[in-house]
Every structure is written in C-alpha cells, then in structure tokens.
Amino acid sequence: MTIRHHLTDDILMAYSAGQLPEAFSLVVSTHISLCDDCRAALQAYDAIGGSLLDGSVGIPMTDESLEATLARIAAGPAPARSPMRPKAGIFPAPLRDAVGGDLASVRWRPVGMGVRQAILPAQGSATVRLLSIPAGQAVPDHGHSGMELTLVLQGAFCDKNDRFQRGDIEIASEDLEHMPVAEAGHDCICLAATDAPLRFNNVIPRLLQPLFRI
Amino acid sequence: MQVDSDPDWSALLIRVRDHEDKAAFALLFRHFAPRIKAFLRKSGASDTLAEECAQEVMATVWHKAHLFDPSRASVATWVFTIARNRRIDALRKARRPEPEDLPWGPEAEPEQSEALELRQETARLGEALRQLPEKQRALIERAYFGDLSHTEIADETGLPLGTIKSRIRLALERLRHQMS
Incomplete structure (x- = not known):
C-alpha cells in the first residue's frame, strides 16, 4: 500500500504541540497509524517539543513536591484504559477506540442517496464522522467554510484533481469546491473531520444540512 | 557538543x-x-x-x-x-487519540x-x-507552549496569519538545514 497524500507540516506540528481539537486529532492519529512517513515526521516534531521543554526556564516546585510525588507513586498508577488488542479489521487502534470496535460496530444512519454516516463523539467545536459512500456514487457538491480532513479507510474516491485510496488524506480548505466520486468496486469508507459545517451547493441538501449535521 | x-x-x-x-x-x-x-x-x-x-x-x-x-x-x-x-x-x-503502536521488531534490546x-x-x-533568530524561535515556542492556535497567535500579536505561518516555516527549514 502506497500512501501518496500526507499530512502537512502545519497539521503535524499542531498535533505534536497538542493544539488540535479532538476531532482532528482522531483523523491525524488514524492516518499516522497507517503512514510511516508521517509517523517519522511526528517524532521529529515531538523532539522539537522535547528540546523546547529541556531548554526552558522552570518555575520552582514547592518544598514538599518530591515527597508528595513519591507518595503519589506509592499509591500506584492511575487505572489504565484496557488496551484493545488489534484484530483483523480496517480500523487502526485510535479509530477502533473511538467507535468501540471495527466496521461491524459502526451505527450508521442514512443521509440520503445511499450515503450513510456515523458521528463520533469528540470534545470541542470540530466534528468527526465516518462516511460510507456507495461504489460509483458522488457525494453532493460541496465547498467548505473551514478546514476539512478526509481519510480513506476502504475503497477510493476521485475528485477533479486527484485520486485518494486507503491511507490517503485529503486536506480541503475554504477555496476548494469539490465533488468527490466513490470508485466502482467497493463502497468508500472515510473518516472526516471539519471545524465548520459543509456548504452544499444545491438547495435541497443545504436545507437538510442542519438536520443531518453533514 | x-x-x-x-x-x-x-x-x-x-x-x-x-x-x-x-x-x-x-x-x-x-x-x-x-x-x-x-x-x-x-x-x-x-x-x-x-x-x-x-x-x-x-x-x-x-x-x-x-x-x-x-x-x-x-x-x-x-x-x-x-x-x-x-x-x-x-x-x-x-482526550488525545494516539497513533497505534508499531508492532515490536525481532530485536528485543535496542x-x-x-x-x-x-x-x-x-x-x-x-x-x-x-541559534534560531529570536522572532522565529519565539513563535515556535508559542506554538508549542502557549496553547494557542496560529490564528489565536495572529490575534494576540497583531501579525497577519500569513506572516506567522511563513516565519514558522522558515524556522523549520532552518532547523532542517542545520540537522542535515
């Protein structure tokens, strides 16, 4: 599997710095789980964070802080979330954690024209959802008022400019108006996060937009 | 060193x-x-x-x-x-979703x-x-430590967002150059 569409430096740095809303972090961490190039780049950004921390000027801790910390240590670790063991499936670990399982566990809801979606829980103003687009079908023409990150998990889609397959990430901003079409063969499953509602360019989907939160 | x-x-x-x-x-x-x-x-x-x-x-x-x-x-x-x-x-x-851990390779000891x-x-x-120029280093530091997005840094410093992004990009290019 060759991934051709990667995360940008902006986004990797913001993820490393912990500045992205949870919805975007889910897409970024899912992509990195599939992409060794972006994983290596993330390690470099984490190293910048480490160097900045190391070279920074500290604020003195209270006198009893070391004792207090050793007492915390003696009290034992915070209960760890039970790690979900990787099973054969199409969802990498962070997405599996967010869904509570693989593809079969997704609670899909129809949004019209055979397209289905499942909104995943995330703190903050950005939203994240899984989308399933029937093979050969177009997603309604839409532009963006904010940033949208779309990661392909199964199948592939094409728009005017390019082709995106499993592991590829599309970064769409305000200036991009596009009409992605799922390739024939498999239904296309994507994970998409956005920090603003999508703007659909024909009237009916726009009326329905608030209802479907698409 | x-x-x-x-x-x-x-x-x-x-x-x-x-x-x-x-x-x-x-x-x-x-x-x-x-x-x-x-x-x-x-x-x-x-x-x-x-x-x-x-x-x-x-x-x-x-x-x-x-x-x-x-x-x-x-x-x-x-x-x-x-x-x-x-x-x-x-x-x-x-929460912060983290990437999946890589499976352990054959070598047990690094x-x-x-x-x-x-x-x-x-x-x-x-x-x-x-060794970065002060302005570039300050922005990188803010980006990591300030809990501010680039847009918020723009609001606070009065610098246009494009300037902030290009300064951060310059800083990263300089780091890459020094590391290569």
Whole structure:
C-alpha cells in the first residue's frame, strides 16, 4: 500500500504541540497509524517539543513536591484504559477506540442517496464522522467554510484533481469546491473531520444540512 | 557538543525503570518538574494546578518507565509527550487519540549505537533551536507552549496569519538545514 497524500507540516506540528481539537486529532492519529512517513515526521516534531521543554526556564516546585510525588507513586498508577488488542479489521487502534470496535460496530444512519454516516463523539467545536459512500456514487457538491480532513479507510474516491485510496488524506480548505466520486468496486469508507459545517451547493441538501449535521 | 556536559537522563530513567532508583528519580525530578510546571503555567493553568499536574506527570514518568525506549526518543521528548497529554486532559477536558503502536521488531534490546545517535541528534536539535533568530524561535515556542492556535497567535500579536505561518516555516527549514 502506497500512501501518496500526507499530512502537512502545519497539521503535524499542531498535533505534536497538542493544539488540535479532538476531532482532528482522531483523523491525524488514524492516518499516522497507517503512514510511516508521517509517523517519522511526528517524532521529529515531538523532539522539537522535547528540546523546547529541556531548554526552558522552570518555575520552582514547592518544598514538599518530591515527597508528595513519591507518595503519589506509592499509591500506584492511575487505572489504565484496557488496551484493545488489534484484530483483523480496517480500523487502526485510535479509530477502533473511538467507535468501540471495527466496521461491524459502526451505527450508521442514512443521509440520503445511499450515503450513510456515523458521528463520533469528540470534545470541542470540530466534528468527526465516518462516511460510507456507495461504489460509483458522488457525494453532493460541496465547498467548505473551514478546514476539512478526509481519510480513506476502504475503497477510493476521485475528485477533479486527484485520486485518494486507503491511507490517503485529503486536506480541503475554504477555496476548494469539490465533488468527490466513490470508485466502482467497493463502497468508500472515510473518516472526516471539519471545524465548520459543509456548504452544499444545491438547495435541497443545504436545507437538510442542519438536520443531518453533514 | 552538549552530549558530554548534560547529565545522561536516559541512564537515570533506566535506573528508575530497572531498579526503582529513588535517587535517580530525584535528579530527573529536579530537572524536569519545574520545567513541566512552567509549561503548564504558560498554557494558562493556575499555579496550584500546574504544580499538581507536574507532580502527576513525574509520577507517570515513574509508572511508565518500562515503556521508555532510548533508541526511539530522548527523555525530554518522552516527558514532553506525557506533559502535553496531561495538559490536554486538564485544561481542555478532552482526550488525545494516539497513533497505534508499531508492532515490536525481532530485536528485543535496542541497539546501544542507536540510542547514542539519537542523543547526539537531540543535542544538535537543541543547539539549532538556540541559534534560531529570536522572532522565529519565539513563535515556535508559542506554538508549542502557549496553547494557542496560529490564528489565536495572529490575534494576540497583531501579525497577519500569513506572516506567522511563513516565519514558522522558515524556522523549520532552518532547523532542517542545520540537522542535515
């Protein structure tokens, strides 16, 4: 599997710095789980964070802080979330954690024209959802008022400019108006996060937009 | 080169990992805890919250020491990732989805030479950061420590967003150049 569409430096740095809303972090961490190039780049950004921390000027801790910390240590670790063991499936670990399982566990809801979606829980103003687009079908023409990150998990889609397959990430901003079409063969499953509602360019989907939160 | 003058934090953390060595932990604590506290204060935490989080982060360092791999990250980088995640949790009440761990390779023990190479690279990165022009370094620092998005930095500094992005890009290019 060759991934051709990667995360940008902006986004990797913001993820490393912990500045992205949870919805975007889910897409970024899912992509990195599939992409060794972006994983290596993330390690470099984490190293910048480490160097900045190391070279920074500290604020003195209270006198009893070391004792207090050793007492915390003696009290034992915070209960760890039970790690979900990787099973054969199409969802990498962070997405599996967010869904509570693989593809079969997704609670899909129809949004019209055979397209289905499942909104995943995330703190903050950005939203994240899984989308399933029937093979050969177009997603309604839409532009963006904010940033949208779309990661392909199964199948592939094409728009005017390019082709995106499993592991590829599309970064769409305000200036991009596009009409992605799922390739024939498999239904296309994507994970998409956005920090603003999508703007659909024909009237009916726009009326329905608030209802479907698409 | 800084490698020889800086204490070998990796060796100390490995003593914590393998021998629950409290003296080694105390040295790590003295270096990192005040820096973690400052990091949280810069992100908007109160003094009390920053102190508490710094203690929690250092307790996590102890409990997770068995996961530390000196051939993959420096101690400072590893501590940074723990402190960053604690900040997201404490200040935003949000979770941070993490990438899936890579499956372990066939070699059980990381190569000594890899750990050394990583230490030298880390020292060069620290030096390269110190040598950045002040304006570029300040923006990188804000981007990591200020809990501010680029847009918010733009609002606060009055600099156009494009200027901030290009300064950060310049800084990164300079770092890459110095590291290559």
